Amino acid sequence: MKLLILGGTAFLGRATAEEAVRRGFDVTTFNRGQTGPDVAGVEALRGDRDRDDDLAQLTGRSFDGVVDTCGFVPRVVGKSARLLAGSGAHYAYVSSISAVASWPANPALDGEEGRPCPSDAGLDDGDYGVLKAGCERAVTEVFGDRSTIVRAGLILGPHENVGRLTWWLRRMERGGEVLAPGVPHRPMQLIDARDIARFMLDSIERGTPGTFNVTGRAGNATMGSWLADAAAAVGSDVRLTWVDDDFLVGQDVEPWTDLPLWMPPGQDGDHAWHAETAAAQRAGLTTRPVSETVRDTWAWMAATGLRSDDPDGRFRNNGIAPAREEQLLEAWRAR
Numbered sequence: 001m002k003l004l005i006l007g008g009t010a011f012l013g014r015a016t017a018e019e020a021v022r023r024g025f026d027v028t029t030f031n032r033g034q035t036g037p038d039v040a041g042v043e044a045l046r047g048d049r050d051r052d053d054d055l056a057q058l059t060g061r062s063f064d065g066v067v068d069t070c071g072f073v074p075r076v077v078g079k080s081a082r083l084l085a086g087s088g089a090h091y092a093y094v095s096s097i098s099a100v101a102s103w104p105a106n107p108a109l110d111g112e113e114g115r116p117c118p119s120d121a122g123l124d125d126g127d128y129g130v131l132k133a134g135c136e137r138a139v140t141e142v143f144g145d146r147s148t149i150v151r152a153g154l155i156l157g158p159h160e161n162v163g164r165l166t167w168w169l170r171r172m173e174r175g176g177e178v179l180a181p182g183v184p185h186r187p188m189q190l191i192d193a194r195d196i197a198r199f200m201l202d203s204i205e206r207g208t209p210g211t212f213n214v215t216g217r218a219g220n221a222t223m224g225s226w227l228a229d230a231a232a233a234v235g236s237d238v239r240l241t242w243v244d245d246d247f248l249v250g251q252d253v254e255p256w257t258d259l260p261l262w263m264p265p266g267q268d269g270d271h272a273w274h275a276e277t278a279a280a281q282r283a284g285l286t287t288r289p290v291s292e293t294v295r296d297t298w299a300w301m302a303a304t305g306l307r308s309d310d311p312d313g314r315f316r317n318n319g320i321a322p323a324r325e326e327q328l329l330e331a332w333r334a335r
């Protein structure tokens, strides 16, 4: 199998490149060489997918599969799709559940329409989810049944480059009383990048057509279960204090980012963890236990020494400062 990965050096693309090399595929990655080291064993092409002269390196090449992990602008995605149309490839495009028109006001069911967005939209023509839907169209208009659209849910695992689980794991390492947001039994859906990678490569090998919600089964974790997994992985002495959703909202704690993965009910939160995955499972998606993802992520952080370089320990925009957490816990006790 000859595989092209647009991207391939950070997180999901990296996991895909590693899995493809492991399967013995002949792997080419295409990226600007800014984000991370190349995976050993790949042919690494350097270029910006938004530049025609860079993309020209791919002209006339033949591939059995393309995995596109870094498409955010329909016009740009359409350009590479058209250029690769004659390559003979099956195209797997990494979209997001955010592309689903009815979500998060309603559950993201299988077969839902994407948000309205033309396939030639530019960067300023919509938000992340709108543009992802336009990118899906840019791919399917060219590749039709030779495409697999992967509407990914919340992705975790080694090499995570967002700062979600990585923040929580370093927080657990610090130990002591930890502010746990919301309620422990709230069902969530989490997926490991390595499981999405396997699904995409299987889909390419089998030529699976269609659009799939690709995430963990409903309730494959709860806030309580994966925080417990995180504490166990790190082996620190922590005490979780569960603090009400409403209280945190009242204290202007920012859902999703201040306390990563926390999404209180109401508005966007009611169906945040409600994506149907039956179609993906029928097409072969299998997912590992979240506890394994958490353990492996910690092992990777420990091996690489990954830490935040922010004085307050935040990873990118994720996490809260220790002083703010203490102040919230004090206010919670005094209420």
Ligand SMILES: NC(=O)c1ccc[n+]([C@@H]2O[C@H](COP(=O)([O-])OP(=O)(O)OC[C@H]3O[C@@H](n4cnc5c(N)ncnc54)[C@H](OP(=O)(O)O)[C@@H]3O)[C@@H](O)[C@H]2O)c1
Binding pocket: 006, 007, 008, 009, 010, 011, 012, 013, 014, 015, 030, 031, 032, 033, 034, 035, 036, 047, 048, 049, 050, 069, 070, 071, 094, 095, 096, 097, 151, 152, 153, 154, 155, 156, 161, 162
């Ligand atoms: N994280 C989540 O929970 C989540 C949830 C749903 C969906 N998703 C989707 O999953 C994907 C995650 O991607 P990832 O970061 O893990 O993929 P990745 O392939 O591991 O990393 C992104 C790659 O794209 C390359 N790249 C970026 N801009 C480029 C450009 N203009 N031209 C050529 N290469 C470019 C980067 O390298 P250079 O910078 O060196 O070029 C890097 O290799 C995204 O599409 C995201 O929307 C994520």
